[in-house]
Amino acid sequence: MAYVAVMGHGTVGSGVVEVLRKNKDSIEKKAGESIILKKILDRRSFPDLPYSDLFTTDAEEILNDDEIQVIVEVMGGVEPAYTYVKRALSSGKHVVTSNKELVAEHGAELLRLARDRDVNFFFEASVGGGIPIIRPLNQCLAANEISEIIGILNGTTNYILTQMRLHGKTFEQALKDAQEKGYAESDPSNDIDGYDAARKIAILASIAFNRAVSYRDVYTEGISTITRLDMIYADEMDYAIKLIAMCKDMGDKLMARVSPLMIPKSSPLATVDDAFNAILVRGDVIGDVMFYGMGAGKLPTASAVVADVIDAVKHLKTRKKEVWADSEGYPVMDINDVKSRYFIRAAYKDRSDAVNAVRELFGDVNLVFCNDPIVKDEFGFISDEEPESMLNDKMAILSDNDAVSAVINRIRVEDNL
Amino acid sequence: MAYVAVMGHGTVGSGVVEVLRKNKDSIEKKAGESIILKKILDRRSFPDLPYSDLFTTDAEEILNDDEIQVIVEVMGGVEPAYTYVKRALSSGKHVVTSNKELVAEHGAELLRLARDRDVNFFFEASVGGGIPIIRPLNQCLAANEISEIIGILNGTTNYILTQMRLHGKTFEQALKDAQEKGYAESDPSNDIDGYDAARKIAILASIAFNRAVSYRDVYTEGISTITRLDMIYADEMDYAIKLIAMCKDMGDKLMARVSPLMIPKSSPLATVDDAFNAILVRGDVIGDVMFYGMGAGKLPTASAVVADVIDAVKHLKTRKKEVWADSEGYPVMDINDVKSRYFIRAAYKDRSDAVNAVRELFGDVNLVFCNDPIVKDEFGFISDEEPESMLNDKMAILSDNDAVSAVINRIRVEDNL
Numbered sequence: 001m002a003y004v005a006v007m008g009h010g011t012v013g014s015g016v017v018e019v020l021r022k023n024k025d026s027i028e029k030k031a032g033e034s035i036i037l038k039k040i041l042d043r044r045s046f047p048d049l050p051y052s053d054l055f056t057t058d059a060e061e062i063l064n065d066d067e068i069q070v071i072v073e074v075m076g077g078v079e080p081a082y083t084y085v086k087r088a089l090s091s092g093k094h095v096v097t098s099n100k101e102l103v104a105e106h107g108a109e110l111l112r113l114a115r116d117r118d119v120n121f122f123f124e125a126s127v128g129g130g131i132p133i134i135r136p137l138n139q140c141l142a143a144n145e146i147s148e149i150i151g152i153l154n155g156t157t158n159y160i161l162t163q164m165r166l167h168g169k170t171f172e173q174a175l176k177d178a179q180e181k182g183y184a185e186s187d188p189s190n191d192i193d194g195y196d197a198a199r200k201i202a203i204l205a206s207i208a209f210n211r212a213v214s215y216r217d218v219y220t221e222g223i224s225t226i227t228r229l230d231m232i233y234a235d236e237m238d239y240a241i242k243l244i245a246m247c248k249d250m251g252d253k254l255m256a257r258v259s260p261l262m263i264p265k266s267s268p269l270a271t272v273d274d275a276f277n278a279i280l281v282r283g284d285v286i287g288d289v290m291f292y293g294m295g296a297g298k299l300p301t302a303s304a305v306v307a308d309v310i311d312a313v314k315h316l317k318t319r320k321k322e323v324w325a326d327s328e329g330y331p332v333m334d335i336n337d338v339k340s341r342y343f344i345r346a347a348y349k350d351r352s353d354a355v356n357a358v359r360e361l362f363g364d365v366n367l368v369f370c371n372d373p374i375v376k377d378e379f380g381f382i383s384d385e386e387p388e389s390m391l392n393d394k395m396a397i398l399s400d401n402d403a404v405s406a407v408i409n410r411i412r413v414e415d416n417l
Numbered sequence: 418m419a420y421v422a423v424m425g426h427g428t429v430g431s432g433v434v435e436v437l438r439k440n441k442d443s444i445e446k447k448a449g450e451s452i453i454l455k456k457i458l459d460r461r462s463f464p465d466l467p468y469s470d471l472f473t474t475d476a477e478e479i480l481n482d483d484e485i486q487v488i489v490e491v492m493g494g495v496e497p498a499y500t501y502v503k504r505a506l507s508s509g510k511h512v513v514t515s516n517k518e519l520v521a522e523h524g525a526e527l528l529r530l531a532r533d534r535d536v537n538f539f540f541e542a543s544v545g546g547g548i549p550i551i552r553p554l555n556q557c558l559a560a561n562e563i564s565e566i567i568g569i570l571n572g573t574t575n576y577i578l579t580q581m582r583l584h585g586k587t588f589e590q591a592l593k594d595a596q597e598k599g600y601a602e603s604d605p606s607n608d609i610d611g612y613d614a615a616r617k618i619a620i621l622a623s624i625a626f627n628r629a630v631s632y633r634d635v636y637t638e639g640i641s642t643i644t645r646l647d648m649i650y651a652d653e654m655d656y657a658i659k660l661i662a663m664c665k666d667m668g669d670k671l672m673a674r675v676s677p678l679m680i681p682k683s684s685p686l687a688t689v690d691d692a693f694n695a696i697l698v699r700g701d702v703i704g705d706v707m708f709y710g711m712g713a714g715k716l717p718t719a720s721a722v723v724a725d726v727i728d729a730v731k732h733l734k735t736r737k738k739e740v741w742a743d744s745e746g747y748p749v750m751d752i753n754d755v756k757s758r759y760f761i762r763a764a765y766k767d768r769s770d771a772v773n774a775v776r777e778l779f780g781d782v783n784l785v786f787c788n789d790p791i792v793k794d795e796f797g798f799i800s801d802e803e804p805e806s807m808l809n810d811k812m813a814i815l816s817d818n819d820a821v822s823a824v825i826n827r828i829r830v831e832d833n834l
Binding site for chain 1: 436439440443444447448541547548549552553556557558559560561562683685687688689690693700701702703704705706707708709710711716717719720721722723724726727728735
């Protein structure tokens, strides 16, 4: 018999309780123990729920209850989650969390604490919602040296980009649509500016390379500069534009970046649409393997949380091996030193001189004139691979050229996907 | 320190040895033990290999060696693998296998034996090659009641169908191409007739529903009847044709089937091309989750085998929970009772009479006239969903109609993917 408490009865927390109740029999069979939900922490009360008697507004009632062995932290945000989780682990309780802010900020410390207290700290749901990714990285791909992880890790931005691509919406229309559907929050910055994806890729990089990666070091660019016209150019060149979070082991340093990326339509990531997430892992033995599913939402996230609860109950007395707890941090490359290819759109005053300027700076690149009636006096091209600082210098020179009225946009391109 | 033996030094076996040697440091770190490859069974000798001294032609040298704790069986085929694995488990050795014939035929018995002897029997590589699927089903999706598994489980047939669709090859040309590339064997029946996929879906069904499913009960149809014209029709109707292995929990019975299937182009399975495999799992909590990667080949398969070896070494003294060992068998529905939609192609002598016959039998279906210059005097349509016995009766009546010269082909259609 295992006593469990849930901290936070919002979207994810109510989903966790629902799943624990709904699939109780099969869950207990798999856990090998009966699982008793003893308390739920929330500021609100829910008098109409059949389990309304479990609620408390006082965290102490849970943290000081010696009977409770597993705590599910699904409040989100760093505080007070951090304080509660630290106290729970310190007092020998296992902790399961879906909280990416918490794991990205304090993961290494909490893993160390869990190890010192001989308890488990699980956070499968913090990346990719319900998609199994952390266990597969730790266990199923254990034979591999992982070289690279490339993911669509934010469902909101993927939904917006899909609406723009398939339904011709502008960014603003698509964002509004996402907000109406509940995919985007009223302040959508955390999603659309890439910060959410940056936290998740930092967590994945820490696991894959077994060295703590700070999300603050991840170069992060959002999707608000992407326009319908970029989509049309991309389509003509057989690319899709996705917000891609990626990290790549460069030996002494890590390349880690969140940005819009043009990827070939033939890539398995290119057809990951709407609010779905997908994570492509490259290993030296397995090659490419991809995990796909709903990366957010009440029940998908609850699926991962409850799987962690089952694993915690199965391992009440044995700690599973910690990851990256003791590692030194993994230094992240300056984005200026990262080699990239840019898709660059330029508007011209004088076509022939502008083309000459491009050729002089970027070599013999293919120019693309967008096949759209509203597009006039501009073209696009894809540069060769160079360090970004050099590409940016060249873009500045191009934009100063008298024949060029403006460099309209630049989007990174990745063909090897 | 854990002593390991490998039985079989073919494609997979040599890959396993290569990976154990190449990634030795990180593998041992993850396993928490040094792993010593002590013996390799093969009829052949490999005098030029740096580990040539490990080879033996005598299985007894391995089975009777008390120092060897983990046996990797990668010989393939039921015998002598079955005899060796049974003896290994009986004498308290952990066994890791990639052998789908063995698991599909004797899985339940070997799992029981492993439990009785308190050892582990792992077979992640038997389905989906390197793709993690068995551990995710057992662990990561443990919060879910799984309702359905839909997979592209055979790389050879997927490669052939991709060649036909993208490069306009005939089935015969594509098969020859697959054989030249080493994707198909000289006797390709096991792949192209669907038997390989049937074994794999039976294994997945047994795990997902925790009841033994016999691959012999899985209705199995191969791809040799699929033509370029079927592909063209499918394309016009926004479908892709894939060899799909699926199983679905129908309550008292299981629906399990391997057959060519028209699936919407928007399905994540539709863009799984070439020799890649993908497995889509439907759970009541997570919704759809998909796993994608190389389903065969030396190193991808070795990736899964070595992950199992690491897990076995981590659990030399604790047995992981067995699945479906003691279950009663899960009865499989007669294909005649399964409700399906058929895409039916009919050639006519008299167009208007043939159309009338179709409408009378199948109702107000949409007729598709293939937009290809070589196609004359035929059309296709998709039926409503009905038990297959009824659809087959109607097809027989249609084909007897004087206005119809032949029912050319029928392919099942699944829209909910």
